Structures are given as structure tokens and as C-alpha cells.
Amino acid sequence: MISINPSLVQYYPLGDSAIVIQFGEGVNPLINTQIRAVTAWLDEYTFEGFVEYVPAFTTITVYYEPWILDYKELLSLMKEMIADIGEIQEPDESGIIEIPVLYGAEQGPDLQYVADFHQISTAELISVHSQAVYLVYMIGFVPGFPYLGGLDERIATPRKDVPRSVVPAGSVGIAGQQTGVYPIETPGGWQIIGRTPLNLFDPDRAAPALLKAGDRVRFKAIDQTTFIEIKGAKHGH
Structure with a gap:
């Protein structure tokens, strides 16, 4: 207790x-x-x-x-x-929400920068980022945006000096000691390392935000084909 x-x-x-x-x-x-x-x-x-x-x-x-x-x-x-x-009562830590992520390329334009910043390979960066279990500390900034604690210090990276004017929905980023997911398209200054095909915020859902404070999250690396399949299934194609 x-x-x-x-x-x-x-x-x-x-x-x-x-x-x-x-x-x-x-x-x-x-x-x-x-x-x-x-x-x-x-x-x-x-x-x-x-x-x-x-x-x-x-x-x-x-x-x-x-x-x-x-x-x-x-x-x-x-x-x-x-x-x-x-x-x-101490929180139930049995359930972990898995978020699939396509790392790198156009979906993660800052992956190479973050890897170079820490003098590691992009493969190692992806491995470190996707092995940790993160805690959703709060939702903020825009509807459904999860601030996730538990980022490994080996990949903690300062946010960008000049924010992007547009960050696509689903973008997975790093800023300092945190990682997070942009639920909607918005300007933003986090280092974008990948993108999830999941919809983190949908006002038409009974619970519009996919995540809430207290949830535990793990990222799973996926390939381009899986990304397209999940995105297509989400839109009923």
C-alpha cells in the first residue's frame, strides 16, 4: 500500500x-x-x-x-x-498497451540525428526505445497527447531548436527525458523517430483518447507493410 x-x-x-x-x-x-x-x-x-x-x-x-x-x-x-x-492501493501493472511504430525514413526523420547524437546505430536506438515500459504521466498539449516517463537516459535527447510547423498525427518523438506520440497533426519541436498507424485521438469514440494517465505502454517496431495494413484496417479498407 x-x-x-x-x-x-x-x-x-x-x-x-x-x-x-x-x-x-x-x-x-x-x-x-x-x-x-x-x-x-x-x-x-x-x-x-x-x-x-x-x-x-x-x-x-x-x-x-x-x-x-x-x-x-x-x-x-x-x-x-x-x-x-x-x-x-498500488496500481495494477499487469496490462501493457502495445503501440506499433514504423521507425525511421519519412516516418521518423530525426531517427538518424538522435542516433548520431548518442553515437549509436539506428538499430540500437530502436531497440532501446522499444524495450522499455513507459508510464503515461499525463495527457496534455493537445487532446490525447501522452507524456511518457521511463525513457532510457542513453537516448534522452533535447528537443529541436526550431520546431516543425507540421508534425503528422501518430508521430513518435523524444524530448529530453520523455517520449510521446502526437495524436493529431500539429506544430511541434520533439525529435521524431517514427510513426504509429494507431489513432490516439478520435472524438467519435466513446473514450476519445486511446491512452490515459496511469497506463503503461510499450512500443513495437513494425515494417512498412504492417504499417499500411494496420492503417488500412483502421479506415475499413
Whole structure:
């Protein structure tokens, strides 16, 4: 079991209609588990004046209607909530979501750059990237974009100095100590090493985002033929 130590949790206002709850520093699986326990509580026990919550790596921001309750009232409520949560069941780590990726060539235009940056072969880069199990720490930037922690330090690479104006949907990238997947076409500055044929965000699905915070992910290298087959099947061809 995991517990939250209330004395280590910090609170501070964000403008006049939000409170930030901070659980620690840095990308940390334990902090992520604590944040997900709080979001689960908020999903089940919403309160009058509650608007929404936004989880991040080390914080949850809770937005509220200040004409219904004031900051001091919300602060007291959040502290009670943290105290009531007590011990947290450790997350089930049995399920891993596999994401197929076509690495390199036009689908991964930065693969060679990242390999050269670390003085390794592209084959070794692909092997290292696809062997790890990643944790989805949060969804953000654009709908369905997963920020994945657990990238091997051997392939951690700074983001591009000049972002691309267009990054295709499904592009798999590296930025610093993180890896992630662009769910829709958008500008972006991550080093693009491959592309998945899966659709990570579809507003017509019951659950539009394929991934959610707390999911565990592994990438699987595929070839061009498999990429086309999966993409065709997705569109019903």
C-alpha cells in the first residue's frame, strides 16, 4: 500500500478561481500514483462550486467558482480530502498497451540525428526505445497527447531548436527525458523517430483518447507493410 503524507503536500492559489496541490518534485511514479488517487476521489465526490481538475507531473490544479466558495473554504476541503484518502492501493501493472511504430525514413526523420547524437546505430536506438515500459504521466498539449516517463537516459535527447510547423498525427518523438506520440497533426519541436498507424485521438469514440494517465505502454517496431495494413484496417479498407 502507498500513503500520502499530508505534511509533504503543498497548496497555493492560481488566480482567483483555482488551487494548485503539489505532491513533490520531478517525474516520479509514486507521485503519479498519489495524483491519480486524488483525481479518482474528485471523480467520485465532486462538490458545489467545482469546475474541473487538471493533473500534471507533480500537481493537480482544481478550478472552482469563487462566488460559490472562497479559497480558504476550498483549501480546507482539499486538506480534508488528502487526509481521508489515507492508504492507496498500488496500481495494477499487469496490462501493457502495445503501440506499433514504423521507425525511421519519412516516418521518423530525426531517427538518424538522435542516433548520431548518442553515437549509436539506428538499430540500437530502436531497440532501446522499444524495450522499455513507459508510464503515461499525463495527457496534455493537445487532446490525447501522452507524456511518457521511463525513457532510457542513453537516448534522452533535447528537443529541436526550431520546431516543425507540421508534425503528422501518430508521430513518435523524444524530448529530453520523455517520449510521446502526437495524436493529431500539429506544430511541434520533439525529435521524431517514427510513426504509429494507431489513432490516439478520435472524438467519435466513446473514450476519445486511446491512452490515459496511469497506463503503461510499450512500443513495437513494425515494417512498412504492417504499417499500411494496420492503417488500412483502421479506415475499413
